Amino acid sequence: xxxxxxxxxxxxxxxxxxxxxxxxxxxxxxxxxxxxxxxxxxxxxxxxxxxxxxxxxxxxxxxxxxxxxxxxxxxxxxxxxxxxxxxxxxxxxxxxxxxxxxxxxxxxxxxxxxxxxxxxxxxxxxxxxxxxxxxxxxxxxxxxxxxxxxxxxxxxxxxxxxxxxxxxxxxxxxxxxxxxxxxxxxxxxxxxxxxxxxxxxxxxxxxxxxxxxxxxxxxxxxxxxxxxxxxxxxxxxxxxxxxxxxxxxxxxxxxxxxxxxxxxxxxxxxxxxxxxxxxxxxxxxxxxxxxxxxxxxxxxxxxxxxxxxxxxxxxxxxxxxxxxxxxxxxxxxxxxxxxxxxxxxxxxxxxxxxxxxxxxxxxxxxxxxxxxxxxxxxxxxxxxxx
Ligand SMILES: *Cc1c(COP(=O)(O)O)cnc(C)c1O
Numbered sequence: 001x002x003x004x005x006x007x008x009x010x011x012x013x014x015x016x017x018x019x020x021x022x023x024x025x026x027x028x029x030x031x032x033x034x035x036x037x038x039x040x041x042x043x044x045x046x047x048x049x050x051x052x053x054x055x056x057x058x059x060x061x062x063x064x065x066x067x068x069x070x071x072x073x074x075x076x077x078x079x080x081x082x083x084x085x086x087x088x089x090x091x092x093x094x095x096x097x098x099x100x101x102x103x104x105x106x107x108x109x110x111x112x113x114x115x116x117x118x119x120x121x122x123x124x125x126x127x128x129x130x131x132x133x134x135x136x137x138x139x140x141x142x143x144x145x146x147x148x149x150x151x152x153x154x155x156x157x158x159x160x161x162x163x164x165x166x167x168x169x170x171x172x173x174x175x176x177x178x179x180x181x182x183x184x185x186x187x188x189x190x191x192x193x194x195x196x197x198x199x200x201x202x203x204x205x206x207x208x209x210x211x212x213x214x215x216x217x218x219x220x221x222x223x224x225x226x227x228x229x230x231x232x233x234x235x236x237x238x239x240x241x242x243x244x245x246x247x248x249x250x251x252x253x254x255x256x257x258x259x260x261x262x263x264x265x266x267x268x269x270x271x272x273x274x275x276x277x278x279x280x281x282x283x284x285x286x287x288x289x290x291x292x293x294x295x296x297x298x299x300x301x302x303x304x305x306x307x308x309x310x311x312x313x314x315x316x317x318x319x320x321x322x323x324x325x326x327x328x329x330x331x332x333x334x335x336x337x338x339x340x341x342x343x344x345x346x347x348x349x350x351x352x353x354x355x356x357x358x359x360x361x362x363x364x365x366x367x368x369x370x371x372x373x374x375x376x377x378x379x380x381x382x383x384x385x386x
């Protein structure tokens with residue numbers, strides 16, 4: 001057994017990020033400026049989108065995507081139940097209603113048939129969460145959304161870099177929201193990005209990201225009147241600072257390398273778990289590129305004498321950190337009180353929740369770390385077999 005605790009996640013930041021941040025600090029320009037512009041340009045190029053707008057969180061990216069489609073009070077937006085609360089919370093900022101739907105037991109992504117069944121006259125959009133970094137079934141989802149006039153907003157907080165049938169995530173739906181939170185595949189500590197090919201809404205999203213002001217601070221060239229600006233509407237304070245963008249630029253350079261290491265770790269896990277039926281590896285479609293943000297196993301509870309919670313604490317006793325993604329939204333008190341959801345509403349999401357564990361999968365894990373994880377899991381499965 002390993003004697004040092006292996007955390008569920010450790011961000012991959014090193015000398016390059018530290019130097020880039022120091023440079024910004026020494027430059028005298030700390031907030032939104034040249035580094036943000038550079039990060040946006042490089043990010044847009046990396047995913048192959050026409051536009052990228054940097055923000056201070058993935059939640060802000062989801063919020064402004066909904067603002068761009070003009071969501072309003074009484075509207076409905078379809079959201080899968082097994083996601084982080086941010087995916088649904090942003091809908092409520094407009095007085096609109098998040099309509100939860102069940103997921104597919106294999107891909108853990110939104111069930112397109114359930115989505116179609118949930119569409120009403122009030123539905124305006126769907127938030128497609130690419131769970132763990134595996135893209136949703138977009139060729140099934142898009143025609144359903146289009147035929148009902150729904151906007152398609154992708155929650156790609158896990159999906160950098162991911163692709164669906166050769167198309168990079170960030171180029172498919174109307175707006176794609178990325179997160180650069182500390183645990184995500186690319187981090188700026190806190191941060192987010194919207195990518196879109198839609199020329200029409202870009203200026204409005206930029207304006208809304210900074211108090212509804214007509215131009216960003218660094219662009220107000222107009223020599224004699226550098227103090228001049230116009231407030232066009234009430235907006236938000238969602239701009240990304242240059243300190244964060246400097247980290248993002250260095251992270252983006254390493255994005256493919258990071259993904260390749262996560263892919264290797266995932267492959268090693270899947271190989272090891274082939275020896276037991278108690279541990280189900282994630283089901284990966286063969287027409288996608290998976291970012292491997294998460295590696296979620298599904299326990300076969302019929303073959304184990306312990307439940308998921310006990311399995312997690314057995315792992316903790318063997319110094320292995322894990323997590324669970326996600327507690328379905330309909331099981332949280334807020335969604336039950338505000339929208340009348342109850343246990344039993346989404347059986348697949350609950351089935352997944354009862355048996356899922358997210359294993360550590362971050363680029364700086366060594367081969368020994370990976371083996372410690374698989375040894376611990378196989379040992380627990382053996383000791384507690386039924
Ligand atoms: C992390 C996450 C978000 C929110 O991103 P922030 O940058 O923390 O605001 C949204 N959706 C999902 C699925 C996430 O995992």
